[in-house]
Amino acid sequence: xxxxxxxxxxxxKALALDAVLVIAERDGxxxxxxxxxxxxxxxxxxxxxxLFENIxxxxxxxxxxxxxxxxxxxxxxxxxQSADKAVLTMALRYLQLAQKNGRRWQLLFEHTxxxxxxxxxxxxxxxxxxxxxVEQQLVRMCPQKKxxxxxxxxxxxxxxxxxxxxxxxxxxxxxxxxxxxxxxxESLVQNYLHGWKSID
Amino acid sequence: xxxxxxxxxxxxKALALDAVLVIAERDGxxxxxxxxxxxxxxxxxxxxxxLFENIxxxxxxxxxxxxxxxxxxxxxxxxxQSADKAVLTMALRYLQLAQKNGRRWQLLFEHTxxxxxxxxxxxxxxxxxxxxxVEQQLVRMCPQKKxxxxxxxxxxxxxxxxxxxxxxxxxxxxxxxxxxxxxxxESLVQNYLHGWKSID
DNA sequence: ATCTCTATTAAACACTGTTCATCATAATTA
DNA sequence: TAATTATGATGAACAGTGTTTAATAGAGAT
Numbered sequence: 134x135x136x137x138x139x140x141x142x143x144x145x146k147a148l149a150l151d152a153v154l155v156i157a158e159r160d161g162x163x164x165x166x167x168x169x170x171x172x173x174x175x176x177x178x179x180x181x182x183x184l185f186e187n188i189x190x191x192x193x194x195x196x197x198x199x200x201x202x203x204x205x206x207x208x209x210x211x212x213x214q215s216a217d218k219a220v221l222t223m224a225l226r227y228l229q230l231a232q233k234n235g236r237r238w239q240l241l242f243e244h245t246x247x248x249x250x251x252x253x254x255x256x257x258x259x260x261x262x263x264x265x266x267v268e269q270q271l272v273r274m275c276p277q278k279k280x281x282x283x284x285x286x287x288x289x290x291x292x293x294x295x296x297x298x299x300x301x302x303x304x305x306x307x308x309x310x311x312x313x314x315x316x317x318x319e320s321l322v323q324n325y326l327h328g329w330k331s332i333d
Numbered sequence: 334x335x336x337x338x339x340x341x342x343x344x345x346k347a348l349a350l351d352a353v354l355v356i357a358e359r360d361g362x363x364x365x366x367x368x369x370x371x372x373x374x375x376x377x378x379x380x381x382x383x384l385f386e387n388i389x390x391x392x393x394x395x396x397x398x399x400x401x402x403x404x405x406x407x408x409x410x411x412x413x414q415s416a417d418k419a420v421l422t423m424a425l426r427y428l429q430l431a432q433k434n435g436r437r438w439q440l441l442f443e444h445t446x447x448x449x450x451x452x453x454x455x456x457x458x459x460x461x462x463x464x465x466x467v468e469q470q471l472v473r474m475c476p477q478k479k480x481x482x483x484x485x486x487x488x489x490x491x492x493x494x495x496x497x498x499x500x501x502x503x504x505x506x507x508x509x510x511x512x513x514x515x516x517x518x519e520s521l522v523q524n525y526l527h528g529w530k531s532i533d
Numbered sequence: 534a535t536c537t538c539t540a541t542t543a544a545a546c547a548c549t550g551t552t553c554a555t556c557a558t559a560a561t562t563a
Numbered sequence: 564t565a566a567t568t569a570t571g572a573t574g575a576a577c578a579g580t581g582t583t584t585a586a587t588a589g590a591g592a593t
């Protein structure tokens with residue numbers, strides 16, 4: 134069989150990306166493989182390599198959807214909030230989403246480049262957008278601060294929140310019993326911002 | 334060939350763990366595999382399964398060495414330092430080590446359980462030690478704070494630092510150009526602690 | 534010298550990611 | 564309508580993974 138022409142290249146790509154997320158959520162992130170994705174959409178594995186560079190490219194593009202959905206959600210959720218409140222809302226919502234549909238985020242957090250290749254720049258740009266959202270709020274919060282300080286603080290606070298989310302999703306944080314992750318994030322954001330604002 | 338009896342079980346385990354770290358540093362973390370490790374120490378792959386449960390167990394035990402070395406280093410480096418200084422020193426040193434011999438830490442940061450199994454408790458205990466070190470300093474810093482608050486703050490600050498180290502080692506932080514990771518960690522620790530101390 | 538026991542192996546199984554010659558069939562041309 | 568071209572899709576193959584297990588080489592005991 135060949136030359137079915139049932140779908141355009143774009144449709145096929147969308148189908149494959151859907152399949153990645155479906156498999157990750159249904160069977161776990163470890164189950165995602167070229168053969169499994171191909172099977173899920175009713176094609177041969179080789180076909181995927183006409184659409185994607187390799188399996189990393191495929192998974193990275195699927196993860197972009199997850200991050201993109203997050204970005205949209207954060208923008209929506211922080212409309213008409215004060216800057217302080219907005220940063221905390223974003224952080225908590227990041228954690229909440231990560232914990233809610235955990236497997237989809239496991240795919241994001243636990244994925245590593247198969248051949249040690251560097252993460253492509255278009256993917257980094259996506260996460261840069263997240264930093265950007267935080268920067269926006271920090272500018273509103275402290276308009277007098279220099280741009281470089283805003284950038285630094287945004288990266289600091291978001292890396293920190295990311296650290297908590299990551300350890301939470303990968304189950305490496307349950308070491309002392311009754312410490313809720315949400316309280317960690319709250320403490321982190323509030324105390325950091327409190328300190329940051331009072332300096333300089 | 335069989336029954337060489339050149340090494341005891343303990344010696345063999347040590348050899349294998351050494352080999353994991355050597356391969357990770359020499360050829361990159363992705364190259365670490367059962368066959369490669371076996372070849373490195375001159376044995377058949379199957380032999381490893383008499384010493385370790387599976388490849389995750391092997392790598393986890395190797396990573397324990399890395400973490401253990403870190404713990405010792407942090408204890409040594411913070412002798413006779415004030416509490417404030419000690420926390421910052423630990424954080425910066427964590428980052429420094431992670432960046433210095435990056436591949437060894439890549440093995441730590443980028444490893445994920447092959448079958449989605451939970452991280453074993455003896456491994457979590459190791460990272461709990463790190464939290465413990467921070468807790469010690471926080472107690473010295475604010476003896477009046479409740480134990481649960483100390484625990485929470487220690488987890489928060491260490492998760493945050495971990496987040497920066499992770500994003501740095503995996504190359505996901507170079508999004509805005511001239512922001513040095515060390516300054517991120519500094520800002521994070523100092524501002525968080527400043528805020529934390531001033532509250533309650 | 535024989536026997537026992539076991540540390541070690543080689544081979545096999547079921548998976549990966551990836552490439553590529555081949556072919557069926559849609560689209561184009563005659 | 565018939566022949567031709569172009570290409571979407573395949574299936575088989577290659578090299579690698581983790582893991583299991585029956586077979587065995589050889590050290591130590593008899």
